[in-house]
Amino acid sequence: MDSKKIMNEFPTLNIIHHPLLEDKIARMRDKSTPPDEFRRLLKEIAALMTYETCRHFETTERSVESPLEKTSVQILKRNIAVVPVLRAGLGMIDGVLSIIPEARIGMLGLYRNEETLQPVDYYLNLPQNLDKMDVILVDPMLATGGSAKAAATTLKNYGVKRLTMMALIVAPEGVRVMQEAHPDVAIYTAVMDRQLNEKGYILPGLGDAGDRCFGT
Ligand code: PRP
Numbered sequence: 370m371d372s373k374k375i376m377n378e379f380p381t382l383n384i385i386h387h388p389l390l391e392d393k394i395a396r397m398r399d400k401s402t403p404p405d406e407f408r409r410l411l412k413e414i415a416a417l418m419t420y421e422t423c424r425h426f427e428t429t430e431r432s433v434e435s436p437l438e439k440t441s442v443q444i445l446k447r448n449i450a451v452v453p454v455l456r457a458g459l460g461m462i463d464g465v466l467s468i469i470p471e472a473r474i475g476m477l478g479l480y481r482n483e484e485t486l487q488p489v490d491y492y493l494n495l496p497q498n499l500d501k502m503d504v505i506l507v508d509p510m511l512a513t514g515g516s517a518k519a520a521a522t523t524l525k526n527y528g529v530k531r532l533t534m535m536a537l538i539v540a541p542e543g544v545r546v547m548q549e550a551h552p553d554v555a556i557y558t559a560v561m562d563r564q565l566n567e568k569g570y571i572l573p574g575l576g577d578a579g580d581r582c583f584g585t
């Protein structure tokens with residue numbers, strides 16, 4: 370699909386094009402890439418994507434004194450919180466923190482029931498005052514969209530007002546589900562793949578991100 374068509378059909382989607390991302394994703398797709406390299410690549414990709422994912426965050430004016438004179442500067446308007454979806458989202462957290470070391474971190478545990486593909490939640494631990502922060506939901510894979518939709522709903526129920534999603538690879542089916550349920554949530558990705566298979570896996574994808582990350 371050309372980029373104009375993608376923009377029309379998927380208004381909440383932002384695809385980050387960069388040769389470094391393409392090269393690293395190529396290595397992650399390769400089934401012979403072992404877990405240690407897979408984890409390193411995921412972390413590096415998360416760092417690169419974070420820079421672009423925060424592009425729309427608001428800043429506010431402050432004044433500082435440089436060694437030479439007082440000047441007005443722009444600083445981030447809000448604290449940032451990052452919420453990885455366990456397990457695979459954990460593989461992205463160090464990359465995000467290498468760019469935003471001061472970010473607060475929440476944890477959201479979800480897995481897909483392998484038969485129904487419906488998300489099952491098993492853990493939630495979030496920082497307080499998320500309503501005042503810019504929150505980034507982090508998960509490498511957006512497939513049917515069930516997990517992302519449930520995660521975004523949970524975060525909004527918890528008070529989150531400004532939510533952005535960062536996903537390494539998305540499927541068109543999942544983006545549609547997300548933009549229908551959460552049209553206010555911008556999604557940043559490195560690539561939109563072709564489709565899902567009958568088991569809800571992204572094609573061509575990279576397989577099960579959690580399993581490949583943690584060697585299970
Ligand atoms: C993967 C992935 C997402 C979800 C995406 O997690 O990390 O959370 O699948 O699929 P969906 O869009 O169809 O919901 P998984 O359920 O495999 O859990 P895991 O990370 O613990 O392996």
Ligand code: URA
Nearest residue numbers: 512570571576577578
């Ligand atoms: N979850 C994954 O880890 N990979 C897929 O392709 C789909 C869902």
